[in-house]
Structures are given as structure tokens and as C-alpha cells.
Amino acid sequence: MSLHSGIPATIEADVRHGERLEWWTLLWIGSVVVVMALVMGASQAMKSAVIEDLLSLIPAIVFLLSVHWERKQANGRFPFGYRRANSLAFLVAATALLSVGGFLVYESVTTLVRQEHPTVGGITLFGHTIWLGWLMMAALVYSVIPPLVLGRIKQPVARRISDKVLHTDALMQKADWQTGLAAIAGITGIGLGWWWADATAASFIALSIIKDAIGALQQAVAELLDGTPRALDSNGIADDAKALIAALKARFGDVEVRLRETGRYIAAEIDCAPPAAVPTGTELLGDKAWRLASLSFRPE
Amino acid sequence: MRYRFVLPIMATLLVGCDGLPRDAAGTTERIERTHAMRVTVLPGTPDARPALAMLDAYARNHGARVTLVPIHGEHAHKALEDGKIDVLIGHFAKASPWQADIALSKPVARGEPDDKARPVLRIARRNGENELILATDRLVAERAR
Numbered sequence: 001m002s003l004h005s006g007i008p009a010t011i012e013a014d015v016r017h018g019e020r021l022e023w024w025t026l027l028w029i030g031s032v033v034v035v036m037a038l039v040m041g042a043s044q045a046m047k048s049a050v051i052e053d054l055l056s057l058i059p060a061i062v063f064l065l066s067v068h069w070e071r072k073q074a075n076g077r078f079p080f081g082y083r084r085a086n087s088l089a090f091l092v093a094a095t096a097l098l099s100v101g102g103f104l105v106y107e108s109v110t111t112l113v114r115q116e117h118p119t120v121g122g123i124t125l126f127g128h129t130i131w132l133g134w135l136m137m138a139a140l141v142y143s144v145i146p147p148l149v150l151g152r153i154k155q156p157v158a159r160r161i162s163d164k165v166l167h168t169d170a171l172m173q174k175a176d177w178q179t180g181l182a183a184i185a186g187i188t189g190i191g192l193g194w195w196w197a198d199a200t201a202a203s204f205i206a207l208s209i210i211k212d213a214i215g216a217l218q219q220a221v222a223e224l225l226d227g228t229p230r231a232l233d234s235n236g237i238a239d240d241a242k243a244l245i246a247a248l249k250a251r252f253g254d255v256e257v258r259l260r261e262t263g264r265y266i267a268a269e270i271d272c273a274p275p276a277a278v279p280t281g282t283e284l285l286g287d288k289a290w291r292l293a294s295l296s297f298r299p300e
Numbered sequence: 301m302r303y304r305f306v307l308p309i310m311a312t313l314l315v316g317c318d319g320l321p322r323d324a325a326g327t328t329e330r331i332e333r334t335h336a337m338r339v340t341v342l343p344g345t346p347d348a349r350p351a352l353a354m355l356d357a358y359a360r361n362h363g364a365r366v367t368l369v370p371i372h373g374e375h376a377h378k379a380l381e382d383g384k385i386d387v388l389i390g391h392f393a394k395a396s397p398w399q400a401d402i403a404l405s406k407p408v409a410r411g412e413p414d415d416k417a418r419p420v421l422r423i424a425r426r427n428g429e430n431e432l433i434l435a436t437d438r439l440v441a442e443r444a445r
Contacts (some may be wrong), residue, residue, distance in 0.1 A: 121430065131430075173335065190321065193428075
């Protein structure tokens with residue numbers, strides 16, 4: 001690892017864990033898309049679920065790309081390295097999440113306004129014609145399990161490596177399993193003759209997805225505008241950023257301290273003359289010392 | 301856990317799963333109540349007989365009789381969408397422009413043609429009438445066997 005490139009040894013194992021989880025995500029969600037496409041028939045609800053699952057692959061893909069770029073060495077053209085690729089990936093992932101929510105709202109509202117009655121007919125398998133809804137529900141149950149498991153495993157890893165892309169992907173997985181459950185309720189509703197059930201269930205879930213996505217977008221924009229580092233799961237200031245500001249003020253007095261975030265790393269700027277002994281990252285941030293990428297002093 | 305309502309809703313729905321699916325607009329129930337199944341045969345369907353025989357058997361099983369409703373071809377699809385008739389018999393392609401508006405069965409008394417644009421004899425049902433759609437899908441599959 002050099003000053004502006006590479007991944008610190010402290011979190012290398014966790015980052016690799018995150019990468020493995022994202023490859024598993026691509027594999028599992030890819031298989032879910034195939035299974036759903038096989039049973040979707042003419043159902044608009046199932047088509048929406050397949051499109052939503054395809055969109056949900058975006059955060060996993062951009063996470064893998066951003067980590068790949070993060071490892072690249074700084075050079076003459078990019079002297080500060082490629083660590084901001086993570087910030088860009090975060091913006092893309094948050095936009096993908098918002099697209100999923102927006103798409104679901106559009107589909108649900110148009111279905112309700114047009115009063116479209118979803119058709120789920122029969123399918124003949126091994127000489128027996130059964131209701132396609134049963135197969136759809138089986139496929140949806142399958143579609144719920146991988147995101148439920150993977151999303152829960154990703155959250156603590158995302159916290160340890162302060163990775164907002166991985167955290168947004170965990171939110172996407174939450175969106176996946178929730179829409180899967182909503183779709184099961186919706187297909188059951190269709191079976192009961194309640195044509196509005198599917199769209200109504202989806203619209204409630206979509207509103208929750210949009211709320212998560214707007215929160216993630218606010219954080220992504222704050223990061224790109226050099227805002228003070230935000231927490232993983234809210235637009236509030238991150239705890240380690242607050243701790244760093246407090247530690248710097250305790251050491252250098254009541255001076256102006258500015259923090260900004262490049263990907264998972266923090267750069268600090270202090271309005272005072274450089275001290276004789278510059279504090280180490282461990283002194284200022286303890287276990288999260290790797291987060292502090294640079295400390296600059298600006299004499300008056 | 302903001303979505304704790306999902307499980308009770310699903311449990312309630314599953315209790316009522318016996319006899320799924322049902323019709324969104326109650327076509328099957330109406331056929332049984334009025335003892336009449338309203339069927340329109342599109343003009344230019346000389347080979348409608350197997351489809352009519354199938355629907356006749358269905359209607360008898362439900363204590364009803366097929367009532368042929370003469371509607372001009374141009375208005376038949378709309379009549380089906382609006383629930384003025386229960387079933388429409390005619391020639392439709394697999395990639396029919398009506399595909400999203402009405403529920404088309406598999407071809408009656410023949411296999412699916414390779415050419416998706418080739419119209420063949422099919423039974424069209426009103427979207428959302430899933431009990432009737434599944435029942436007629438079963439009859440078409442049995443006939444194919």
C-alpha cells in the first residue's frame with residue numbers, strides 16, 4: 001500500500017471477504033433471475049420482479065469494480081490514486097436503488113390506475129396442468145433466501161471496512177427479499193381474485209426502498225462534495241469522524257478542523273502550524289487508524 | 301422490523317388458498333349462477349367447432365349452457381375486456397397485438413406453430429379471470445394429449 005493507493009493490511013481480509021460475498025451475490029441472484037424468467041409467463045408482476053433483480057446486481061458489480069480500482073497504483077495522471085472510485089460507485093449504487101424503488105412505484109401505480117387484472121393461467125408439466133401461481137410462489141421463495149442471507153452477512157463486513165457501497169448493496173438485498181415476500185402475497189392475492197393485491201403490496205415496499213435510496217443518495221452527494229464523513233446508515237456525521245475531530249481539538253486546541261472522505265478514507269485539515277511531533281493514526285483513531293489517509297496543517 | 305405485517309397477511313392469505321385461483325370479476329361464479337356462458341366466435345373462424353365443444357363441456361360441468369353472442373369482430377375484443385362476454389373464440393397469433401389485453405390459450409387441437417406471427421385457433425379469456433383461465437387451459441391441454 002502506498003500513500004494514495006492500495007488497501008490497508010488491517011482491512012485487506014475483510015475487503016476480500018466483501019469481494020467473495022459480491023461474487024456469491026452475482027451467482028445467486030443470477031440464478032434467481034433465470035428461475036424467475038422461466039416461470040414468469042405473461043405476469044407483469046413477475047416481469048417487474050425479474051427487472052428489479054437485474055437492477056439489484058448493479059451495487060455488487062460497482063463494488064467489485066471500485067475495489068479493483070482502489071488497488072491500482074497512483075500515477076502521473078492520477079496522483080491521488082483511484083480511491084474515489086468507491087465514492088463514485090456509491091453514487092451509482094444509490095442511484096440503482098432509487099431506480100428500483102421508482103420502477104416499482106411506476107409499475108404499481110399504473111396497475112392500480114388502469115385497474116389491470118393480472119392473468120396467471122396454467123402450465124402443463126409432466127402431463128398435468130397446474131396453476132402457474134404455485135410455481136411463481138416457489139420461485140419467489142427461492143428468490144427471497146439468497147438476499148436474506150447475503151444481506152445480513154454483508155452488513156457487519158461493510159461496517160468493519162466503512163464501505164458505503166457494500167452497505168447500499170445490503171440495503172438492495174433487503175429490498176430484494178422484501179419485494180419477494182410482497183410478490184408472494186401479491187400472487188396469493190391474485191389467486192384469491194384480488195387484482196389490486198400485488199400492486200398494493202409492491203407500492204408499500206417501493207416507498208420504503210425509495211426512502212433508503214434517498215438517504216444513500218444524500219450521503220453519496222455529501223461525499224462527492226467533500227462533506228464531513230457521514231455514517232454508513234444515515235446522513236449524520238460518522239462516529240469515527242466525530243472522535244477524530246475531538247482528538248485533534250484536544251491535541252491542538254480550539255482550531256478549525258475539516259474532514260472529508262475519499263471512498264473509505266478520511267483526510268483531515270487543521271488550521272494551525274505543523275507540530276514538532278505529528279500524532280499517528282493509532283493515537284487519533286485507535287483501531288480505525290487505517291481510515292486516516294492524510295493529515296494536513298495550514299498555518300495562519 | 302417494519303414489515304412484521306407481511307407474515308400475518310401471508311398467513312391469512314394462505315388460509316384461504318384452498319381452491320386457488322379465483323376470478324377477479326367472478327366470471328365462473330356468474331356462469332354457475334345464471335346457467336349461461338356467453339361466447340362469441342370471431343368471423344372468419346370456420347374451425348371453431350373443437351373450441352366450442354370444449355366450452356360446451358365446461359359449461360355443462362358448471363350447470364350452464366353456451367350462449368352464442370353475435371358481436372361484430374371489431375368490437376369483440378372490447379366486449380371481452382369489458383366483461384360483456386365470457387370467452388372469445390378466434391384465430392390469434394402467439395405474438396398477437398391483443399396479447400396484453402386478453403388472456404390467450406395455447407392453440408386448440410394443434411401444436412404451437414414455429415411462426416409466432418401465424419394466427420391459429422385459440423380461446424381468449426378476460427384478463428384476471430384466473431379460475432376460468434386455468435380451467436380452460438386444462439381442457440386445451442387435455443385435448444392436445
